[in-house]
Amino acid sequence: MTDPTERVRAAASARGLDVEIRERPAARNLAEAAGLLGLEPADIVKTLVVKRSDDTYLFALVPGDRSISWPKLRTVVGVNRLQLPDQQRALEATGYERGTIVPIGSTNDWPVFADTAIVGRRVAMGAGAHGFSLFVDADALISAYDAVVADISQPMDADA
Template sequence: MTLPEPSLGQPVEGVDRVRAAAAARGLEIEIRERPAAHSLPEAAAILGIRPADIVKTLVVKRSDDTYLFALIPGDRAISWPKLRAVVGVNKLQLPDPQRALAATGYERGTIVPLGSTHDWPVYADAQIAGRRIAMGAGAHGYSLFVDADALIQAYGATVDDISQPLE
């Protein structure tokens, strides 16, 4: 699958939604246009940061067809047992790409709570607290930088240990 190249300064619908949502919540963000990356480590190298400083936003489906966002450091993986315990449910799963798009308005690889078409609850891994992080920005070829604590506060996120080392 070939990803579209950045728009060279033209308005981009997903990025514009992210900017508007950040402004509405009083969040200071920086959005950087960058070449398309084919992996998280490649994106980190392009941005000149460590993979741990990129936070993956995973949209997670509950059994009742509602969703949540899980914010996981790029050098770690989601821990399903830990997340289920924090959420208080027995079953969670990653939706297919079409359901993820329907739940958020964003394609995989661009998903971010800011500007999502639904305000799903946010669960942040404790390791992102106190850091400036990069994450998806609503469109391929863009990265969002934000203070993690400000993001957590703006979304009333639940912060807990919900990740594990990559296998």
Template sequence: MTDRSDRVRAAAESLGLDVRIEQTPNAASLEEAARLRGVTPADIVKSLVVKGKGDAYYFALVPGDRSISWSKLRGVVGVNKLRLPEAELALEATGFERGTIVPLGSTTAWPVYADERMRGKHVSMGAGAHGKALYVDADALIDALEATIADITDAI
């Protein structure tokens, strides 16, 4: 099987995004992962695929020190129901396993919603494969993905 991070790298290059993908050791917590990556917990972005009605999916980009606010995200997306899909549906919708999901290189270019707290940062996130992390300028990522920027999170 090919390394799915190659697909992420190719997608980034096609968008003109400057990314760095590196091996990353397993971590027992967000704080440990941040320390190992040399960033703060807020700079690790969780890339979540969210299921809407029928076959509709969305990506939500959430800083590591925050949690998704379902009411805020529903309001921004303009729907009444959203949920995290089962692992097999997430894989089918994106081509990535949970824990590796990233909008770059997804098998379908679902709409992206980025929390406004990402602006102005250099962030780390999943890279399409276990044991790999992607580093990218958040503003460049948001612009390249034509993401909707909004307050979509709550403090943990």
């Protein structure tokens, strides 16, 4: 399969996860993407691949209107250091380019940590390829990936 959205569809199907993938115009930022989809930024979940000091990774799912709280995430994961990898390492860790990353169909089955704010919602997220958005029930995604649900985010303007 060369189409990354096909990899996402196949992986979702294998986990019994119902997803909808829609093509959309390119967006310069998350707020513009939300507008194109008729959503609020909080309805778009950012999937961030995060590197641990032992060169393993995890996925952090955070609402679009919030950012990772590094102290909270480190506490939940039980480590002292976490960082965002550079673009090449993120691609190697997931098989997806930044801006398209999603746990579904990742080339590695890294643990998933989901922010409590996404629970009970239908959300949009990356779909494995630029110009596409994936829609999924967040609770079904959390269940399919046995995600750890915790408060791991903060308002965008917080300094923590």
